[in-house]
Amino acid sequence: MAQGTRVLSGWQLICYGVLTTPLAMAGFALVIYVPTFYAADMGLGLGAVGAVFLFGRLLDVATDPLIGHFSDQTKSRFGPRLPWMVLGLPGLAVAIWCLLSPPEGIGILYLLVVSTAFFLFYTIVDVPYSSIGLEISPDVHERSYLASSKAVFQVIGAILASLIPVLLASQMGVSLTTIAQVAIGLGLLGILSYLIFVPRTHRVVSQPRPSLWNGWRTALENREFLWLVGVFFIVQAANSLCAGLLVLFTAHVIQAPELIGMFFLAMFGSTALCLPVWVFLSRWKSKPFAWLVSIVLCCCGLGLATTLGTGDIVGMYFVSIAMGAAFGSDAIMPTSMLADIVYKGEEAGDQRKAATLLAFKNAVSKMTFVVPMGMAFPVLELVGFDKTGANSQGHLTVLVFFFAVLPILLRVLGGVLLLNIQRRGPSLHPSGHA
Structure with a gap:
């Protein structure tokens, strides 16, 4: 084909x-x-x-x-x-x-x-x-x-x-x-x-099948894959902090725990509704471009989150919508870019390794889920944050840092690395006219 x-x-x-x-x-x-x-x-x-x-x-x-x-x-x-x-x-x-x-x-x-x-x-x-x-x-x-x-x-x-x-x-x-x-x-x-x-x-593969170690080694020697997974890890770590702390942020900063379900619903709905936008942008410019736009959007939403306080319901809806929209791009763009890497390798006659590359990407994603538990929760406990009661402004500032400020910094870092991918050539970002 x-x-x-x-x-x-x-x-x-x-x-x-x-x-x-x-x-x-x-x-x-x-x-x-x-x-x-x-x-x-x-x-x-x-x-x-x-x-x-x-x-x-x-x-x-x-x-x-x-x-x-x-x-x-x-x-x-x-x-x-x-x-x-x-x-x-x-x-x-x-x-x-x-x-x-x-x-x-x-x-x-x-x-x-x-x-x-x-x-x-x-x-x-x-x-x-x-x-x-x-x-x-x-x-x-x-x-x-x-x-x-x-x-x-x-x-x-x-x-x-x-x-x-x-x-x-x-x-x-x-x-x-x-x-x-x-x-x-x-x-x-x-x-x-x-x-x-x-x-x-x-595709029918005629080459000898590599050993487990050789299969992993060749996958991890793919520079394009390593760049992509590096950006993906950083962005997913930011997402894990946001998702893992959304309940605490809503309950203690916004002080509207009864609306947690509605904010999650707004997030899910935004993810689904914005998927065509990311596909359009990837066709118009490139896949890294669409991903970069979503990174900027999420940073703007999280920037708004740093200004919110008690009763800022409308603002929290905007934050949830921006996060949800970005989550959709974070799901489809790296996966589609990985498919481009797989197709490029198979065109060059490489061994079949789509599942191996995807599995390493999945493993990276799963490791990011421990970020809130391994980073944010211990620090919050150390400073005396009370998950069930009242907290001082200092405690809330620490929560806002992990929910919004640190994810912004991580996404900015991911965006800088993504710009490097954008400059590396067409293999990772075929244009709409490819």
């Missing part, structure tokens, strides 16, 4: 993205609801539950590159990705059910086993599935559409997972069971949609 050839219709793009919704639902529930549910409702304690999920996250970071390598090296008549998805989905469904609908009287060992299975099967399904979006299309802009399709269905999954407890207005255990049922059902719908409607195109 020649560069610029579109391979998917609009309907096929939708069918490709559907499987993202159940994955997003399960991931959202895991981060937002599950730790508190097991610690408080199931009586396992915050310390023990935190240790289990920290272990699971570290294991998750380690298994991503492993699954990526093995998926790249898989040979079957169905291609390298589909066997992993089909075989991994039943295991993921069982893990979701066991994690979100546990029996009474379980202990910490149950959570350790079930959460480990969840992380493992999630990776087995997600890495090969997401890799398809990197390699299925030779068209530089269709790669952005593929990333956008996943981003839209990711937002849908997060909204569903956030609305179910509100609509049911029942105990968290009942809500989590419902989330599990919906996610498992949508998982079946997603894989069927993919199997029936999405074309399966893959």
Whole structure:
């Protein structure tokens, strides 16, 4: 297929993205609801539950590159990705059910086993599935559409997972069971949609398969990939601080804890609605340009956040909208740029390594989720910040620094590095006329 050839219709793009919704639902529930549910409702304690999920996250970071390598090296008549998805989905469904609908009287060992299975099967399904979006299309802009399709269905999954407890207005255990049922059902719908409607195109690789270490080494020697992942890590670290501290900022600076859900909804809605804007800008100028615009927008929103105080509801909505819009660009632009790197390598005859590169990118993303816990929370505790009571202006200043000021500085640094990518040549930022 020649560069610029579109391979998917609009309907096929939708069918490709559907499987993202159940994955997003399960991931959202895991981060937002599950730790508190097991610690408080199931009586396992915050310390023990935190240790289990920290272990699971570290294991998750380690298994991503492993699954990526093995998926790249898989040979079957169905291609390298589909066997992993089909075989991994039943295991993921069982893990979701066991994690979100546990029996009474379980202990910490149950959570350790079930959460480990969840992380493992999630990776087995997600890495090969997401890799398809990197390699299925030779068209530089269709790669952005593929990333956008996943981003839209990711937002849908997060909204569903956030609305179910509100609509049911029942105990968290009942809500989590419902989330599990919906996610498992949508998982079946997603894989069927993919199997029936999405074309399966893959390059036949004739070169000898590299060893695990050589596969990783060649991936990490790719300078373009390292530049991209460096920017992605810095921006995601900023995003993790904003997302991880939004609840505290709303409750203590804005003093409107009852509106936290509405601010999250504004953020999710802005993410989905602004996706076409980023795709348009990437076609008009370049993908780094679209990403840079979103970085500037988010910095402006966070700059506004530094001026807010008690009762500034409208201002907080603007901050949420700016953050949500930028999150969308942060999701699709680096993924689409990674697809360009993959396509360039395959055109040059390289070994298949889409899943390996994506897995390293995923591992970097997952490592950034510990930034709030490893940086902001200890400092807030050190200065005596009270998460449940009143705080002095000094305490609030520290919170604002980690919620807004430090993320601005990180995004500025990421933007400077992105400008360097912009100057390096056309390989990472094909123009709208490529």
